[in-house]
Amino acid sequence: MVRTALSQTILEVKNITKRFGGVEALRGVSFSVKKGEVVGLLGDNGAGKSTLVRCISGIHSPDEGEILIAGKAVKLDSPMQARNAGIETVFQDLAIIPEFDVVQNLYLNREIRSANPILRWFGWLDSKAMAKRSQKSLNRLNSRIPSLTEKISNLSGGQRQAVAIARAVSWGAEIVIMDEPTAALGVEQSAQVNELIRLISSQGVAVVLISHNMQHVIDTCDRAVVLYQGRCNADVAIGDVDKNTLVALITGAADMTLAQPA
Numbered sequence: 001m002v003r004t005a006l007s008q009t010i011l012e013v014k015n016i017t018k019r020f021g022g023v024e025a026l027r028g029v030s031f032s033v034k035k036g037e038v039v040g041l042l043g044d045n046g047a048g049k050s051t052l053v054r055c056i057s058g059i060h061s062p063d064e065g066e067i068l069i070a071g072k073a074v075k076l077d078s079p080m081q082a083r084n085a086g087i088e089t090v091f092q093d094l095a096i097i098p099e100f101d102v103v104q105n106l107y108l109n110r111e112i113r114s115a116n117p118i119l120r121w122f123g124w125l126d127s128k129a130m131a132k133r134s135q136k137s138l139n140r141l142n143s144r145i146p147s148l149t150e151k152i153s154n155l156s157g158g159q160r161q162a163v164a165i166a167r168a169v170s171w172g173a174e175i176v177i178m179d180e181p182t183a184a185l186g187v188e189q190s191a192q193v194n195e196l197i198r199l200i201s202s203q204g205v206a207v208v209l210i211s212h213n214m215q216h217v218i219d220t221c222d223r224a225v226v227l228y229q230g231r232c233n234a235d236v237a238i239g240d241v242d243k244n245t246l247v248a249l250i251t252g253a254a255d256m257t258l259a260q261p262a
């Protein structure tokens, strides 16, 4: 599926190198993502995908290279700095608390405190405001979540993903990175998550998606960036490749480095 991405480049990763002792996990990786674009980040086990995502999320500091947001170089030395730069990452564990309800999870660590100074002093939260804004965020995503007061443990895997994605975009993220969002889901739930990814991209959010599922990549992404042994092996429009080519790029049987845009 190919959609017209908005033309402004929002994320640029330039020549990122990251070493762990003697292991060079990333060797001069560059790629960029436009507003509203969905880019698949592919690669075999150990290719460097998680390390790259961790550099963009402020968890690892690259040894070399730079990251630009909307054309400006940014220092992402902590997850908070990445968040402040408009980058949200939905990791596989989703970082949601099963015993908490939907609103509590959407506002986890960012609770709205009561407007009343006395109640505020006692640490009271503004539940009404959080519920109202949560409803708005979920409406924006055409949510199928039954109730805001539903405990996360009662939701399906796809609905949990939806809560994690809603939390990411409800804070105004311009770039959302997702690590294997459909890995643990069945066919129908995966399709719903894909729909959600397309929806946020149509609202201008740039999405970087780690996936090992080629059909998912073909169905959801505009472009694929393939890592092989820490290097960028290809940066291709999904319309220009088929599943077999993607697999060949991932295993290193093919290399489209020369075909990449300058």
Ligand SMILES: Nc1ncnc2c1ncn2[C@@H]1O[C@H](COP(=O)(O)OP(=O)(O)OP(=O)(O)O)[C@@H](O)[C@H]1O
Residues within 6 Å of the ligand: 020, 023, 024, 025, 043, 044, 045, 046, 047, 048, 049, 050, 051, 052
């Ligand atoms: N904290 C670390 N310390 C040492 N080596 C690391 C560390 N993190 C990653 N590596 C190494 O860096 C390389 C890239 O690993 P990375 O986890 O980024 O790959 P990946 O593409 O995400 O793999 P997978 O699909 O299996 O998650 C591997 O050789 C890995 O062993």
